[in-house]
Amino acid sequence: xxxxxxxxxxxxxxxxxxxxxxxxxxxxxxxxxxxxxxxxxxxxxxxxxxxxxxxxxxxxxxxxxxxxxxxxxxxxxxxxxxxxxxxxxxxxxxxxxxxxxxxxxxxxxxxxxxxxxxxxxxxxxxxxxxxxxxxxxxxxxxxxxxxxxxxxxxxxxxxxxxxxxxxxxxxxxxxxxxxxxxxxxxxx
Amino acid sequence: xxxxxxxxxxxxxxxxxxxxxxxxxxxxxxxxxxxxxxxxxxxxxxxxxxxxxxxxxxxxxxxxxxxxxxxxxxxxxxxxxxxxxxxxxxxxxxxxxxxxxxxxxxxxxxxxxxxxxxxxxxxxxxxxxxxxxxxxxxxxxxxxxxxxxxxxxxxxxxxxxxxxxxxxxxxxxxxxxxxxxxxxxxxx
Amino acid sequence: xxxxxxxxxxxxxxxxxxxxxxxxxxxxxxxxxxxxxxxxxxxxxxxxxxxxxxxxxxxxxxxxxxxxxxxxxxxxxxxxxxxxxxxxxxxxxxxxxxxxxxxxxxxxxxxxxxxxxxxxxxxxxxxxxxxxxxxxxxxxxxxxxxxxxxxxxxxxxxxxxxxxxxxxxxxxxxxxxxxxxxxxxxxx
Numbered sequence: 001x002x003x004x005x006x007x008x009x010x011x012x013x014x015x016x017x018x019x020x021x022x023x024x025x026x027x028x029x030x031x032x033x034x035x036x037x038x039x040x041x042x043x044x045x046x047x048x049x050x051x052x053x054x055x056x057x058x059x060x061x062x063x064x065x066x067x068x069x070x071x072x073x074x075x076x077x078x079x080x081x082x083x084x085x086x087x088x089x090x091x092x093x094x095x096x097x098x099x100x101x102x103x104x105x106x107x108x109x110x111x112x113x114x115x116x117x118x119x120x121x122x123x124x125x126x127x128x129x130x131x132x133x134x135x136x137x138x139x140x141x142x143x144x145x146x147x148x149x150x151x152x153x154x155x156x157x158x159x160x161x162x163x164x165x166x167x168x169x170x171x172x173x174x175x176x177x178x179x180x181x182x183x184x185x186x187x188x
Numbered sequence: 189x190x191x192x193x194x195x196x197x198x199x200x201x202x203x204x205x206x207x208x209x210x211x212x213x214x215x216x217x218x219x220x221x222x223x224x225x226x227x228x229x230x231x232x233x234x235x236x237x238x239x240x241x242x243x244x245x246x247x248x249x250x251x252x253x254x255x256x257x258x259x260x261x262x263x264x265x266x267x268x269x270x271x272x273x274x275x276x277x278x279x280x281x282x283x284x285x286x287x288x289x290x291x292x293x294x295x296x297x298x299x300x301x302x303x304x305x306x307x308x309x310x311x312x313x314x315x316x317x318x319x320x321x322x323x324x325x326x327x328x329x330x331x332x333x334x335x336x337x338x339x340x341x342x343x344x345x346x347x348x349x350x351x352x353x354x355x356x357x358x359x360x361x362x363x364x365x366x367x368x369x370x371x372x373x374x375x376x
Numbered sequence: 377x378x379x380x381x382x383x384x385x386x387x388x389x390x391x392x393x394x395x396x397x398x399x400x401x402x403x404x405x406x407x408x409x410x411x412x413x414x415x416x417x418x419x420x421x422x423x424x425x426x427x428x429x430x431x432x433x434x435x436x437x438x439x440x441x442x443x444x445x446x447x448x449x450x451x452x453x454x455x456x457x458x459x460x461x462x463x464x465x466x467x468x469x470x471x472x473x474x475x476x477x478x479x480x481x482x483x484x485x486x487x488x489x490x491x492x493x494x495x496x497x498x499x500x501x502x503x504x505x506x507x508x509x510x511x512x513x514x515x516x517x518x519x520x521x522x523x524x525x526x527x528x529x530x531x532x533x534x535x536x537x538x539x540x541x542x543x544x545x546x547x548x549x550x551x552x553x554x555x556x557x558x559x560x561x562x563x564x
Contacts, residue, residue, distance in 0.1 A: 053434065057434070058255070059255065060250035067435065067499070070502040127258050145333060146517070146521070148524065246429065247439070314446035318449065329522070336524065
């Protein structure tokens with residue numbers, strides 16, 4: 001499926017950035033509710049890895065990513081803790097933060113489509129796009145449920161739309177067997 | 189198991205009605221919280237398909253129904269959107285709505301018992317009834333969690349009772365290998 | 377793995393106590409929100425069995441415990457109902473209650489580590505500890521979500537810390553293949 005391994009490496013690097021960014025949004029949300037350090041770590045892990053976990057459970061794709069690579073748990077917990085420590089600086093970096101969050105959403109959606117395709121290439125397009133959307137959005141929904149909010153996803157049209165468009169665009173590229181690297185770049 | 193296919197067709201038709209009805213309850217709940225169109229679609233899908241999804245994940249029954257039949261996703265999303273458009277009329281149709289909701293609960297419970305039986309006919313009766321109850325009730329619970337309410341299920345005795353009684357009644361019928369069609373009719 | 381069966385029996389007995397204790401905490405929480413008897417039963421089952429269920433779903437370990445042993449459902453539902461009946465007495469027994477809850481947390485964490493180990497002895501230590509933590513904590517988190525609270529887990533440092541320390545301590549014991557019975561006793 002991957003004719004150009006470069007695209008794979010880029011996607012892997014981006015997904016580490018996305019994991020970190022999602023854990024940071026969780027830490028900021030947790031900070032507003034005066035959770036302790038353990039709560040921040042857990043909420044960071046759940047937010048960053050929850051989307052992929054729900055996708056894998058729904059598609060029956062075992063073992064889960066973080067069971068195979070426990071380092072992801074440490075990365076996200078570490079990112080969440082670090083965010084608490086530098087919280088004052090981050091508050092001033094709101095714009096950079098929104099950019100990171102958007103990258104996270106797009107990358108997660110692409111990774112979700114990828115995984116769905118690898119599990120079963122004959123899955124219909126709708127399911128691949130939904131798998132991407134779940135990966136991108138479910139982590140944030142879990143974070144909002146645990147923080148006792150109505151999920152942002154359901155109130156901000158932008159999130160879901162971006163995720164669906166990304167998924168459609170990326171999947172179409174795969175469907176047409178275009179040059180992957182070019183397509184990954186275009187999706188942004 | 190199905191001696192008379194007529195019962196199967198009736199149950200299938202009823203479950204489409206039930207899916208639509210559950211998606212409509214979700215849309216009405218979403219409307220009260222000023223969610224956007226994407227949120228309404230998603231909440232409709234989650235409410236209508238969530239019960240069956242949780243049942244299948246708990247019983248390890250893959251692939252999930254909506255992965256095999258993506259048209260269910262489109263049906264529920266469409267029903268949720270249509271409800272928003274005709275919301276003014278629906279508000280006056282509260283009685284018809286409660287009837288639809290009750291049909292949804294009963295049909296989902298029967299379908300849940302059915303599926304549990306098909307997975308493993310040796311499952312104990314308690315589990316079959318619980319599987320039916322999860323199918324019937326869990327979608328509404330997810331809807332209430334996402335809308336940040338204490339689930340209606342836990343406050344309204346009626347829901348759970350109806351679901352348990354339906355499950356028991358329907359399962360007993362299967363256990364005694366009675367005429368299915370007659371029994372499905374009787375369960376109402 | 378179990379050189380001394382006595383430890384197994386002790387752990388089994390303790391886990392029944394833990395199930396009962398967790399169902400009782402759920403019933404007390406439900407009582408404060410004026411849920412009906414069906415809600416109390418369901419919340420009791422979800423709180424007591426939810427942690428193990430989530431662990432098994434995440435690790436792909438089927439069938440679930442309560443599908444194999446439906447008597448657990450009856451035990452927890454019964455415990456929750458009984459708690460409502462004797463609620464006045466229990467309110468005065470707050471200390472005994474906290475002790476039971478702590479036992480529940482420790483026992484569930486140990487049982488969770490155990491199960492993770494039995495599924496795949498080559499799982500890394502981090503995952504075993506996380507599996508124990510999920511078993512011990514997730515039930516209470518589900519209870520708080522359904523009661524529309526920010527989960528206690530994320531606000532009370534103590535819970536998570538106790539669970540992690542227990543898991544680490546217990547897992548290390550297994551890793552070194554020490555005398556199990558002695559180690560189970562030491563973990564308290």
